Amino acid sequence: MGSLVLQNVSYYYNDTPVIDGLNLTVGKNEIVCLLGASGCGKTTTLKAIAGVLEAKQGRIFVDGQLVSDEQTFTPPEHRNIGMMFQDYALFPHLTVASNIAFGLDKATKLQKQTRVNEMLKLVHLEDCGDRYPHQLSGGQQQRVAIARALAYKPSLLLLDEPFSNIDPLVRFELIADIRRIIKAAKVSAVFVTHSKEEAFAFSDTLAIMSSGKIVQHGTPEQLFSMPSSKVVAEFLGQGIYLSAKVLTAAEYQTPLGVVKSFNEHSDNSNIGQIYIRPHHIELHKHNGQTSAAYTAKILSQRFIGSAYIYSLIIAEQEIEVAAQYGQSFDINESVIIKIKPHTVNFFKL
Numbered sequence: 479m480g481s482l483v484l485q486n487v488s489y490y491y492n493d494t495p496v497i498d499g500l501n502l503t504v505g506k507n508e509i510v511c512l513l514g515a516s517g518c519g520k521t522t523t524l525k526a527i528a529g530v531l532e533a534k535q536g537r538i539f540v541d542g543q544l545v546s547d548e549q550t551f552t553p554p555e556h557r558n559i560g561m562m563f564q565d566y567a568l569f570p571h572l573t574v575a576s577n578i579a580f581g582l583d584k585a586t587k588l589q590k591q592t593r594v595n596e597m598l599k600l601v602h603l604e605d606c607g608d609r610y611p612h613q614l615s616g617g618q619q620q621r622v623a624i625a626r627a628l629a630y631k632p633s634l635l636l637l638d639e640p641f642s643n644i645d646p647l648v649r650f651e652l653i654a655d656i657r658r659i660i661k662a663a664k665v666s667a668v669f670v671t672h673s674k675e676e677a678f679a680f681s682d683t684l685a686i687m688s689s690g691k692i693v694q695h696g697t698p699e700q701l702f703s704m705p706s707s708k709v710v711a712e713f714l715g716q717g718i719y720l721s722a723k724v725l726t727a728a729e730y731q732t733p734l735g736v737v738k739s740f741n742e743h744s745d746n747s748n749i750g751q752i753y754i755r756p757h758h759i760e761l762h763k764h765n766g767q768t769s770a771a772y773t774a775k776i777l778s779q780r781f782i783g784s785a786y787i788y789s790l791i792i793a794e795q796e797i798e799v800a801a802q803y804g805q806s807f808d809i810n811e812s813v814i815i816k817i818k819p820h821t822v823n824f825f826k827l
């Protein structure tokens with residue numbers, strides 16, 4: 479059994495379902511990120527796991543222990559779960575060391591001191607034990623918050639938007655740092671964010687939520703290359719749909735010609751749509767050729783340092799495509815569009 483198992487969990491506010499038969503298993507030492515549109519129920523799911531609210535249906539196991547079902551409700555303080563939220567919630571009148579020691583109420587003075595020193599070392603704040611929170615940067619305060627959450631050796635850590643108040647310039651450094659700390663502590667974690675970039679940088683796996691359910695759970699690569707539904711495909715990338723007819727197991731007829739696939743078509747349907755991401759598209763100079771070429775007009779451009787990104791309309795949908803190194807086009811220029819062979823995501827109609 480995983481470190482955390484949610485089986486058919488539901489929760490509703492005033493009869494409106496917010497979590498609706500949700501299933502999720504988080505393995506030992508796995509960091510999973512709950513991702514989904516605003517209001518899809520991510521924070522409510524964290525609260526049900528923490529025991530801050532009582533799930534109306536289903537079963538929740540933490541480290542193999544049943545903590546919630548129709549007959550059982552283990553209160554938050556007995557679930558052995560650490561929590562970390564965006565506002566750090568450090569006690570301003572306590573030193574860093576006292577903040578970290580706060581949850582260690584059953585330990586002796588010596589045990590507390592030893593654990594606080596271990597935690598300060600883990601988060602690289604050995605010299606800050608006597609400081610107060612206001613004497614630390616936002617990133618340092620967040621490291622104290624994680625030290626406090628890990629001090630009593632929880633089996634699971636819940637993180638709700640922990641990086642959203644951190645300066646964007648240092649955010650990804652802090653994310654790498656906190657990921658390292660969690661991995662060193664060998665704890666499982668459930669992380670909620672709005673940012674795909676944070677999710678990719680911080681998590682081992684992503685669980686995409688929609689309408690109160692997990693619609694797909696897997697590594698970022700699995701979800702990106704083989705999304706199980708349009709919701710997942712659209713959530714992870716800004717692509718376009720092309721109508722598609724299955725020609726052979728690895729070829730599709732589209733309005734932009736035949737698209738070749740690395741994977742075999744497994745569905746028994748013949749008509750549908752394929753989802754094309756920007757990196758599947760190649761732009762080429764027209765150079766006066768007309769034969770069998772599929773073209774589009776450049777609408778706008780922006781420079782990102784290493785390349786130009788061009789905006790164009792393909793199959794009546796706007797998409798941004800990066801030019802290859804050294805390539806450049808003019809606004810309004812007509813360019814040839816080629817779709818590279820790739821692992822095709824086909825969705826039947």
Ligand SMILES: Nc1ncnc2c1ncn2[C@@H]1O[C@H](COP(=O)(O)OP(=O)(O)OP(=O)(O)O)[C@@H](O)[C@H]1O
Nearest residue numbers: 491492496514515516517518519520521522523672
């Ligand atoms: N106390 C409440 N009473 C009634 N409805 C609530 C309450 N708390 C949350 N909701 C509703 O439940 C739904 C899910 O809320 P939740 O906070 O879990 O979403 P979320 O996915 O975390 O959203 P966000 O990404 O915006 O933080 C929303 O529609 C929200 O309006």
